[in-house]
Amino acid sequence: MEICVRFFAAAQAAAGTDQSVVKLTDKATLADLENVLGQQNPELANVLNRCSYLHESIAVRDRSRVLSNGDTVDVLPPFAGG
Template sequence: MAVQVRYFAAARAAAGHDEETVEIGSSATVGDLESALGRENPALAQVLRRCTYLRDSVAVRDRSLPVAPCAVIEVLPPFAGG
């Protein structure tokens, strides 16, 4: 399953780009996606632990929730010290 991942603020800086398309399994959770995104980028992995995710514009705080069905995941680090 292909998912478009969009990065904002510190996540964008750590990833080195605004967005990417990621292939994940159809049963992957948000936590699985987070692990896959940070696997080869330790700086991004560190930022991701503090992030909130939007799954097709709906906030997801429980990383055990499945990514599917979803077209876009947005990665939002804490803003203004939040």
């Protein structure tokens, strides 16, 4: 399946892009996505440790959330003051 990942602020700088499509196995979780992104880019892996996520525009804290083909995940590092 394919997931659209949008990067913001420090995550965008570490990823070197504002958006990417990531291929995952069916029933992959947010944690699986995080692992794939980190394995592809060690600098991004360091940033991901501090990030929060929006899955289909809804804040997600549970990394075991199952993703679906075509979903969008926003990667949000801590912003100034927050």
